[in-house]
Amino acid sequence: MKSGSNLEKMLSAGHFAVTGELGPPRGNNAEEVRHKAKHLKGIVESVNITDNQTAVVRMASWAACKILIDEGLEPNLQMVARDRNRIALQSDLLGATALGIKNVLCLSGDHQRFGDHPEGKNVYDLDSLQLLDTFRKMRDEKTFLNGKELDGAPEIFLGAAENPFADPFDFRPIRMAKKIAAGANFIQTQCIYNMPKFREFVKRIVDMGLHEKCYLLAGVTPLKSVGMANYMAKFVPGMDVPDTFIKRLKGVDKKEQAAEGIKIAIEQIHELKEMKGVAGVHVMAIEWEHRAKEIIEGAGLLPRPQV
């Protein structure tokens, strides 16, 4: 065991794992975090807490993680390389693990150009792979990046993200292998809509034997409306939303679109459950935490097994 987190235990016991996601508020509203967390309690193994996602300033991820721990949930701390150099990243990992955080997801982070402080300077001292490698070293070798010994090493289950729909497609499995080599114990993917393409990606992962070295959690995000589907298709870089879904949502009454979106998500999870190489799903019901249960329950994944 790397950290003995709930997520790690569930995956290593061979259960199909479920993770959720929660975006901290744009202020210090702790009550809001508790409120969102309530909807996810007991229905997922761990909850990703985003780190200033889309480069919009929000409550610090580690702090929101601590609130979740106090509420009896297990957080998965997301850390991006955009805003902190190697000094701050290592320091924050020590602080986070001292507070009881056991899962950490390393990301490069969205460029600040689209955020709410586009005039800021970015850091990118490390990239996401170097961040993984640094944290792996701190855990396994019990040293800092510079080789100096730690006074108390972090125990963490290390994660990374992969977007199978980004280009160049043929390089994606190689990059995933690099992330595993750098230290990823689990990988969560970008939201999947183009299932045939994802199937091809997973086939390559399995052919390379990567599914035996790392747990792959497939990303699922319910489409709330035609508007959201169109927005994702057009404006979110590296997102692949096939027309069939947009047509399907358009085919139902506006009031029914949300329910249809949930139905699609459930069908996707059923398909993913049967896919060799997929160890679980990462349900990102963004600003829709209260509907996550419907999806997970509808996919036959409740109650969650106890490990």
Next chain:
Amino acid sequence: MIVGDSKPLEEILEMIKDRPKVLVLGCRGCVTVCNVGGEKEVGILATTLRIARKKAGLPPTIDERTLERQCDPEYVEELAEVAEGYDAIISIACGVGPQFVSERYPTVRVFPGINTTFIGGALEHGVWGERCQSCGNCLVHNFGGLCPIARCSKSLMNGPCGGSANKKCEISPEVDCVWHLIVEKMEKMGRLQELAQVWPVKNWSTSRDGGPRKRVREDLKQ
């Protein structure tokens, strides 16, 4: 070369507004090559300033001069006789120019007339692209001759990130994803396997992060 962009005319007019006698100072180095600060541009800027100042009823005295280089004290020295006679010198060399000129002539107000933007080259006539960030430890040969430090929006050494789509960078459809180009090039060269290794963290101390840099060649020093 060092590439720059002219500052907006209003900004320059504002800089020299209370200064009757002005010199526009060009440079025959990089800024001549990238058509922003050579003799020709000195002429254009001086003429434009004269017209604008005349229209506003301000003294139109705008002289013109272009040095061989402004980044070399030897040439900056050529202004010794005249510099102090000006109320303002607008240097349209790269950012080194206004600094060298004001260092040599501390009593004269020197203004930058261009914005120095990047180290790059000409992509086609009238178009320049960034190529280097002077990190102080060149690695381009490992990436098919393409620099991920200067050309990836996140300076990733293990790209491409999840935002790469249709060969373009997540920040804009106008920006190539250099990591897409790197993968393509390495594949063509039969070197894709080299990209399968994880690039370790970079030592940025040779870059600006290590503080301002200086190069000393003992053999050339007098």
